[in-house]
Amino acid sequence: MNQHIEALSPPAKPRKFGFFVDGQSVEAGSREVFERNSPGHGVPVTRIPKCTPEDLDDAVAAARRAFDDRRWSGLNGQARAAVLLRAGALIRERSEEIAYWETLENGKPISQARAEVGGCADMFEYASGLARSLHGDSFNNLGDGMFGLVTREPIGVVGIITPWNFPFLILCERVPYVLASGCTIVAKPSEVTSATTLILAEILSQAGLPDGVMNVVTGSGSTIGQGLIEHPLVDMLSFTGSTSVGRKVVEAAGRTNFKKLGLELGGKNPQIVFADADLEDAADGVAFGIGFNTGQCCVSGSRLIVERSVADDLARMIEEKFTKVVIGDPLNNATQIGAITTDAQNSTILSYIEKGRAEGARLICGGEQIGLGGGRSISPALFGDVTRDMAIAREEIFGPVLTIMPFDAVEEAIAIANDTEYGLAASVWTKNIDKALLVTRRVQAGRFWVNTTLAGGPELPLGGFKQSGWGREAGMYGVEEYTQVKSVHIEIGKRSPWIA
Template identity: 75%
Template sequence: MTQALTPLSLPPVPREFGFFVDGKVVPAGTRDLSERRSPAHDVPVTRIPKCTTADLDAAVAAARRAFEDRRWSGLGGAARGAVLLRAAALIRARAEEIAYFETLENGKPIAQARGEVMGCADMFDYASGLARSLHGDSFNNLGDGLFGLVTREPVGVVGLITPWNFPFLILCERVPYILASGCTLVVKPSEVTSATTLLLAEILTEAGLPDGCMNVVTGSGSSIGQALIEHMDVDMLSFTGSTAVGRRCVEAAGRSNFKKLGLELGGKNPQIVFADADLDDAADGVAFGIAFNAGQCCVSGSRLIVERSVAEAFAQRVQAKLARLRIGDPLDETTQVGAITTAAQHDIILGYIQSGQEDGARLICGGEVLDTGEGRFITPAVFTDVTRDMDLARDEVFGPVLVILPFDTLDEAIEIANDTVYGLAASVWSKNIDTALTVTRRVRAGRFWVNTTLAGGPELPLGGFRQSGWGREAGVYGVEEYTQIKSVHVEIGKRTHWGE
């Protein structure tokens, strides 16, 4: 990736985008435009069309034509893989542009955005191999007269709804795997962070993806998103967002065509720290886990469950780490924590900080609006004297708010960790292998980290237990998620006639 040689500046005018259907950019025309203002600078940076349900119908129809005529699913895995490899190279070539618009619309630091974009290219590389290696099974043990096959077939047209917190990363944790399976898709990005999704559609077309295989419609979740969830000609829906909206996806699928669902939803993720851990490493991981992406992360480590004998001293280490964070302009190369992405989320975070204090929790640091003269910034907050029944300890705040819950025994730590409706992610910090493995086995979470947090790569699947979702994304499991299994029975020789 080519780094910017001069400090990045804001665009003089907002960039106008169309939407993307059947391999072409569709200009906004007479449609209303949604103007996105940078959450860090409060200046307009992009203008995106507000699509209509007729636009959505056209996008789904294009995806259906592309699927049914087998222009993509009928290709061999090598041919599909070659397109994904070319897309990876093009993502790397345009990484600076993608990262720039990711930062402008989302508010995350440019250095973080660059790292995410390069990780996304890796996902396309990895998925290209899965397009070639995806396979079924055979059964040669059914007797001399019968041979059995199990085949995997693409599920069909996939609707993909992505959130505003990791617009390009979450998109690329899904798109290459969906395409590797042979499916076609219609994407509805968040209305506040649509630019990089539209850039990916252009990149895939340039890489050789046939027209109609990836379509992007833009607009609000309440109109276009809901219509995509309910669409009768969409075979599967992948949604990433809150558990409340995920529940509406389940209800809508039942009311429409019983489409298959993949859901990655909320989390209230524990960071479990034992006294025998490397406490400096653990403090760094806990600070990173709550402050990364300004805490706007579904796998954010928002509950610190720490052994009581070291709880007070460990809290001081975490405070010291958070105090040194560089918060501010995300276009500054040295910034570590950027802006809160939406005004609504900014108010929600501040509301939890206030209500937590009213409920009796003690704020020991942070939780303040950082006055930079422009934009929305909140300093990471840490609460002690938290009880497990408080909203602060149970709800997904989706911001830089950490609660501390002490424990005395291993069993108590596991009990506290599992005391949630969620099960998305968890971390344990201990140098005792027995302790670490016991916690890993008994804490219910789809992603688990031992002596680290928020680590990973395209090889491992993503997803949650309980109200954190259904299904898995990424890895070989992420390709299989977008397939249907068919059993094939092959008669060998002449049939024994019925009744004779």
């Protein structure tokens, strides 16, 4: 049943959650509990168990049993699709509840959270069709004595480690596709944003997902997350987070069972604006691209690369946009920029703003700490006079900090865009289709937008080039990511003897 939130204010007391194993919610009991304060209000909103290594073992064992006895992978595509469709409908029914707890724990604006939850329901509905259309291949060209098949089989138990910036969205960019492939899951959300992951586990159980197929363990990354990465009974791990932690994931996975990895890591994403672009659209898109989710977004467009002849004009337009953006209480529907999710991230963003000044960049506007009556935010910062060697131009800040660098020729714009270890996303703004296609082909990024940014849906895959990750999520590519390919050779007729 949907829990409609009438008054958009923090709860009178924190909501208690258990973790979820083998179809059941398990109360904290004697375990330690993490109490989460809302970053937008400074009051406690949730209490989440700190799972033990034994709890993790129980969750993995449940997922292992559920996979090995084929209670899920053995179903036909129609049966799996029906569960995913019901889950999508239940997400829509409980959308206000999910958005509310997402906003309370994360600090993002409630309007954004609502839109994300609707997109998550889309993911489940789209993946339901993929569960029915997943297929292999056949080879009828091996001669009269042989027929070849290629099958796709679910890889097994999948661990999913999600970050705090998009707790529900990133989860739902993976879970329905993992389930469509026939795999089972052990999910580990960030300890500061665990509520909506636990709500999804309830929804999937209600939708008819067999016990043990979806399990959620809560706790710190250093214990539960590390244990999941290294667990020998986990066949694949999907990790979303920073590139530096991604390297440690690769090392840890290699020490155990060489599990397959899906990695969506950091980004320092360019937005290239040509003089022939619609500058009003570009200014609004660039402001949105850095302000969305308070800049705490791995695909945010943090590097503005603009043709020199319009650079000053575009900077003025973006400055005007920044002064009009609504910063405030995340539970207010009019708010466009909410709270910074953690104290540590707040300090990191402010330190980069100071570093930019120290390196000689010119702070055009923004960058101030703003109190939210118990929470905190940072006004979007715009830096000019930026060079490619500056930290604010090279390192992922994960906050609302935008740098401007001019260019004179197309090749120079492409070179600046590619001058990074990352390759997650990019945008280009131009009304010239030739330039748009040239830049799209030449800039190294896994996701690309032309005359827009941060757009998308469940059909197209997500993932990065270079040090922004491995593999792809969403779309049919996302289902195939959680399968392994088997070649089958079928001999026809009597065998030609090896021994006469």
